[in-house]
Amino acid sequence: MRIFHPIRFRLQGLVRDDSGATLVELAIVLPVFLLLFFGLIDFGRMGAEYVMADKATQLAARLAVVRPAACVGVPNANLRGTVPINTVPPRFGAACSAGATICANPGTITCTGNIANPTVAEIWAATSALMPTTATPANLRFSYTYDPKLGFLGGPYVPIVTVEIQNMNFQFATPLSGLAALAGAGSAPTPGPTLPFPPMSVSLPAEDLAQGTNG
Numbered sequence: 154m155r156i157f158h159p160i161r162f163r164l165q166g167l168v169r170d171d172s173g174a175t176l177v178e179l180a181i182v183l184p185v186f187l188l189l190f191f192g193l194i195d196f197g198r199m200g201a202e203y204v205m206a207d208k209a210t211q212l213a214a215r216l217a218v219v220r221p222a223a224c225v226g227v228p229n230a231n232l233r234g235t236v237p238i239n240t241v242p243p244r245f246g247a248a249c250s251a252g253a254t255i256c257a258n259p260g261t262i263t264c265t266g267n268i269a270n271p272t273v274a275e276i277w278a279a280t281s282a283l284m285p286t287t288a289t290p291a292n293l294r295f296s297y298t299y300d301p302k303l304g305f306l307g308g309p310y311v312p313i314v315t316v317e318i319q320n321m322n323f324q325f326a327t328p329l330s331g332l333a334a335l336a337g338a339g340s341a342p343t344p345g346p347t348l349p350f351p352p353m354s355v356s357l358p359a360e361d362l363a364q365g366t367n368g
Contacts (some may be wrong), residue, residue: 170185209280210317210318214355214357219362265295276292293318311359312359315356
């Protein structure tokens with residue numbers, strides 16, 4: 154008759170017992186699954202915000218070209234350029250492209266969106282719903298660039314108007330860095346990380362900048 158030693162019998166039972174293996178496997182797989190799941194959600198949000206911000210930029214540029222300048226110092230009309238000595242000044246109505254000194258070149262005038270400016274306020278009211286929740290009027294940048302092909306001496310100043318989004322970050326809603334740390338990617342989780350928003354801009358020729366009115 155064979156007699157089993159109690160201690161040996163219990164040790165053999167522990168070796169064969171795998172009832173906790175499922176919990177161990179779950180603890181390993183769950184953080185990775187959550188990382189992928191929440192990553193899909195947040196990157197989907199980022200893609201949607203990018204598309205909406207791109208549409209907002211297009212709308213902002215379309216409004217900017219038919220409204221008074223959002224920047225201080227943009228001229229209303231094409232002024233006469235520097236006339237060489239003993240040279241007959243060009244007549245008003247001459248195309249700016251006819252010579253380098255026909256019209257004065259104010260260069261590029263750039264500014265950050267200021268809600269106190271009526272044009273910026275109107276543009277922000279029309280586009281803010283499409284912008285990321287963290288955006289402000291200061292994230293809009295306006296540039297007015299002289300182009301001699303778009304005007305004539307004495308006529309309305311018609312620059313190239315560029316509206317761009319700047320200094321904006323995408324805010325993750327889910328703690329991806331914390332989940333990554335649980336999955337073994339780091340040891341210092343920081344919930345809600347940010348990612349620089351891709352730059353975007355739209356340029357259009359002005360349509361006489363409404364000659365100082367919002368009509």
